[in-house]
Amino acid sequence: MDVIVIGAGPAGSTAAKAAAEKGCSVTVYEKKALKREKPCGGAVSGRVLREFNLDPEDVFWDRPCEGVFLCSPENRTVALTKNEPIACLVMREKFDYYLVEKAQKAGAHFVENTYVEPFLKNETIRGVKTAEEVIEADTVIACDGTPSFFARKLGLYNGNDVNQATTYQYQMKMSNKEIDEKIGNNIEIYFGHKWAPYGYSWIFPKKGIVTVGCGTWLHALKKTNVNLKECLDNFVTNHPVASQKLNHAEILYPQSAMIGFYSIVHSFCLDNFMVAGDAAGFVSIPTGEGIYYSMVSGRISGEVAAEALQKRDTSRKFLRKYQKRTLKKIGADMKWGPWLRKLALDKEKDQERVVALSMKDQWFADKIRDMIVGDIRYDWFLFKFLLRPHKVFQFYQV
Numbered sequence: 001m002d003v004i005v006i007g008a009g010p011a012g013s014t015a016a017k018a019a020a021e022k023g024c025s026v027t028v029y030e031k032k033a034l035k036r037e038k039p040c041g042g043a044v045s046g047r048v049l050r051e052f053n054l055d056p057e058d059v060f061w062d063r064p065c066e067g068v069f070l071c072s073p074e075n076r077t078v079a080l081t082k083n084e085p086i087a088c089l090v091m092r093e094k095f096d097y098y099l100v101e102k103a104q105k106a107g108a109h110f111v112e113n114t115y116v117e118p119f120l121k122n123e124t125i126r127g128v129k130t131a132e133e134v135i136e137a138d139t140v141i142a143c144d145g146t147p148s149f150f151a152r153k154l155g156l157y158n159g160n161d162v163n164q165a166t167t168y169q170y171q172m173k174m175s176n177k178e179i180d181e182k183i184g185n186n187i188e189i190y191f192g193h194k195w196a197p198y199g200y201s202w203i204f205p206k207k208g209i210v211t212v213g214c215g216t217w218l219h220a221l222k223k224t225n226v227n228l229k230e231c232l233d234n235f236v237t238n239h240p241v242a243s244q245k246l247n248h249a250e251i252l253y254p255q256s257a258m259i260g261f262y263s264i265v266h267s268f269c270l271d272n273f274m275v276a277g278d279a280a281g282f283v284s285i286p287t288g289e290g291i292y293y294s295m296v297s298g299r300i301s302g303e304v305a306a307e308a309l310q311k312r313d314t315s316r317k318f319l320r321k322y323q324k325r326t327l328k329k330i331g332a333d334m335k336w337g338p339w340l341r342k343l344a345l346d347k348e349k350d351q352e353r354v355v356a357l358s359m360k361d362q363w364f365a366d367k368i369r370d371m372i373v374g375d376i377r378y379d380w381f382l383f384k385f386l387l388r389p390h391k392v393f394q395f396y397q398v
Contacts, residue, residue: 001025001137003305004128006150008034008110010291011277011298012143013099014052016108018302019141024309026108026302027135029128031144034100034112038092039169039255041204041288042211043187045087045374048292052299060098061088062206066185068369072355073192073348075240080358080369081186087373089187089206118153125154125273139305139314141274143298146260148279156265156275161219163281165199165259165288168228169213170236172249179205182245189372190242191351195235197224198346203242210249212236215259215288229254261285262334268326269319276301276322282330285337286345287372293330300325336378340371343382356398357391364391 003019005012008030020026043065049056056064065088067081100110116128119136127136142150146164151157188203195201199216214232221228236246264281268274276282277294284293304322308314327334344350358365367384370376376384385391 001027001127001135002309003027003139003141003302004029004135004137005108005141005143006116006128007143007145007277007279008100008112009038009096009143009145009277009294010099011279011294012141013096013103014295014298015141015143015276015302015305017099017103017106018299019305020103020107022303022306024306028103028108028110029114029116030110030112031115032113034110035093035097037171037255038096039167039257040092040291041169041187041202041213042090042092042095042206043087043204043289043373044090044095045289045292046085047374048295049088052295056088058098060095061090062094062209063089064185065089065187065373067187068372069183069186069188070355070358071188071190071241072352073194074352076352076355076359077241078355078359078365079186080365080372082369085185086369086375087187089185089204091206091209118150124271138309139272139274139319141276141298141301141305142279143275143277143294144279146258146264146278146281148260148265148275151265151275151279154270154273156267156270158266159260159264161217161222163261163263165215165217165261166221166228166256167213167215167259167288168232168254168256169211170232170254171252172210172212172246173208173252174210174246174249176208178248179208179210183210188242190235190239191345191348191355193348195239196228196231197221197226201232201235201239201242203245209252210246212242212246212249213255228256259283259288259290262337268323269316271316271319272314274301274305274319274322282326282334284333286341286378289374292374293333296330297326300329332377332379336382340378340382353395353398357395360398361391361394364395
């Protein structure tokens, strides 16, 4: 085998597709079923469609997203809309399998319901092993989520209470008529430590379903000694704005997940090995978006794996091309995300200012919307904002 990929999420399928398109023999091992729902808000930003040539005519989405609805800690609200769709709202079972099929068409082979571990020779990974056999490969790409089992087994894992968060959400049944009337085609973000300490809560509408959840850092949960399920139940039942929208919604099932952020691994590659997607911490700190960053890192890892095989060099030194190219593409968001969060989102008074200024200033509102949906890089947002001292003054005066 030329390339083995661990995990069939957006990162894994995109890595497999990229390597297969370059002529590599690729097998993807998924520990669960390929068709299954995953815990995720389910917003696929417009840049995913543009950069990965996804055709909105294909049936991988439930609802177009046309705006961002924000609710402040003091329950002030603003809708940041655009005259065109800015994202797609998806159920992950449908979207992920759509990416699987694209990779299969490129020649990648998928094995589901199969748990694998690293196979080592002379303390270097040389493939994977299942309960029945060993499968050797020139390169292994781990896209196995947070916390990454492969990163932990290979000594790369650096997860802690500061660079990891946890989420809890409900998939709730709701009539399309009510969704259209109460929520529309907007993703909704709710601030306030009362509902999710140092995090945020959300409502993402789909087709006959709304995804309702909350998430925050592990250190915040320990500091406040709260339970996320209780936080979400309180939000659904008692939030002055959200509870009115959800009063006829019916809980179908709960979901929870861990999220790892930049610095969750010591390194992105070893000899014969790369780690991509959520497993590598490629997730936005301000928004929690992961699909775009997963697909970018997945595609680059697959391309570099193919180049390494052509050069007959799968050393760590060569595979660092993956790290260099990935950080060139998305490193600015990884670097400046924490600064943006500290500037505008960590404290309730700053969350209040974001909503208040968005209500008063159209330029600021448009930039906040574009930043949330990924149409503007975080460093560009900060640069444009700080170049306008009167906007900064307004922000701290509202």
